[in-house]
Amino acid sequence: MEYKKLNNNLKIPLLGFGTWQLKPIFEAPQAVAAALEVGYRHIDTAHIYFNEGSVGKAIKESGIEREDIFLVSKLWNFDHNKVEQAYEKSLKKLGVDYLDLYLMHFPVTKTRISAYKDMEKIYKEKRVKSIGVSNFTIDHLKELMSQTEIVPVVNQVEFHPFLYQKDLLEFCNKHGIALEAYSPLSHGKRLDDTTLETIAKKHNKSVAQVMIKWSLQHGNIVIPKSRNLGRIKQNFEVFDFKLNDQEMTSINNLNEDYRTCWDPTKTS
Ligand SMILES: NC(=O)c1ccc[n+]([C@@H]2O[C@H](COP(=O)([O-])OP(=O)(O)OC[C@H]3O[C@@H](n4cnc5c(N)ncnc54)[C@H](OP(=O)(O)O)[C@@H]3O)[C@@H](O)[C@H]2O)c1
Incomplete structure (x- = not known):
């Protein structure tokens, strides 16, 4: 596994396992167990996925040491006025005593700054290893950095060949914020693209593997x-091949600003 150093020196596995829409009883336990067995050591969940309990149980049952897993959960939008309780609730559900990363799920208007300050407090008390944000645009990040102390380690945003957020990536790079690509497979919606199919065939890989690799080669953390x-x-299995410059450019050119999830650009 390859790692990226975050701006607080914590190491995060570049490839993580996403758990959104994994049903708590019939899918999440089996899928997380399988992911850990395969070698993933970075698991992404959220209060609103309603599967923190199953994720935590699968981690515990894997027998893997807690410190060998990078565990992420998120502060839900309705909990901005009770950050500490929400954090403790996530810990309890997951059955752990700290998270490696706690993310603000969405830049809710009016409450995001005060909620982030409450996240900073938890970080300063060393109850969480790092804090970050999700679905933040450049404007949201500028505002956050001008009004708070701790630069988020990560901005987790939708990022795939059909939503190549080049400006946001450059801004994050410039400010030491790692971009974490969610829905890296376009939420499964654009796996039939012919450009991707041609490139995948050439490498004897699948379109999904090419999409993940393209994002990794942009320096992102990726969580399929x-x-x-x-x-x-x-x-x-994406660490045994490399896309060349020409392939990277053709995939960059697939951008259509196509979103499958939230559109935070409409949030003031
Ligand atoms: N912060 C946020 O607001 C936010 C928003 C969205 C997502 N996320 C995070 O990002 C993670 C990933 O995003 P996502 O779940 O939206 O979508 P994704 O990873 O882009 O795609 C998942 C879809 O692709 C299919 N798939 C997976 N691997 C495949 C392969 N090798 N070949 C063909 N199909 C494949 C899956 O079906 P099967 O399951 O049947 O394989 C599923 O339908 C989430 O689980 C969550 O942890 C965060």
Whole structure:
């Protein structure tokens, strides 16, 4: 596994496992167990995924040491006025005594600055290893950095060939914020693209593997999700090939500003 050093020197595995929409009883336990078995050591969950309990149980049952897993959860939008309680609730559900990364799920208007300050307090008390944000635009980040003390370690945003957020990536790089690519497989919606199919064939890889690799080669942390054992394994096998400059450019050119999830650009 390859790692990236965050701006507080913590090391994060570049490839993580996403858990959104994994059903708590019939999918999350099996999928997280499979991911850990395959070698993923970075698990991304959130209060609003309603599967923190299953994720925590799968981690515990894997027998892997807690410190060998990079565990991420997120502060939900309705909890901005009770950050500390929300954090403690996530810890309790996950059955752990700290998170490696706690993210603000969305830049909710009016409450995001005060909620981030409450996250800073938890960080300063050393109850969480790092704090970051999600779905923040450049404007949201500028505002945050002008009004708070701790630069977020990560901005987790939708990022895939059809939503190549070049300006946001450059801004994050410039300010030492790691970009974490969510829905790196376009939430499964654009896996039939012919440009990607041609490139994948050339490398004897799948379109999903090419999408993950493209994002990794942009320097991103990438968190694909799958409920299927074969695909969980396949998505992890992306460190044995490299896209050349021409392939990277053709994939960059697929950008359509196509979003499958939130559109934070409309949030003032
Ligand atoms: N911060 C946020 O607001 C936010 C928003 C969205 C997502 N996220 C995080 O990012 C993670 C990933 O994003 P995502 O779940 O939206 O979508 P994704 O990882 O881009 O795509 C998942 C979809 O692709 C399919 N898939 C996975 N691997 C495949 C493969 N090798 N070949 C073909 N199909 C494949 C999955 O189906 P199967 O499961 O059936 O394999 C599923 O339908 C989430 O789980 C979550 O942790 C965060």
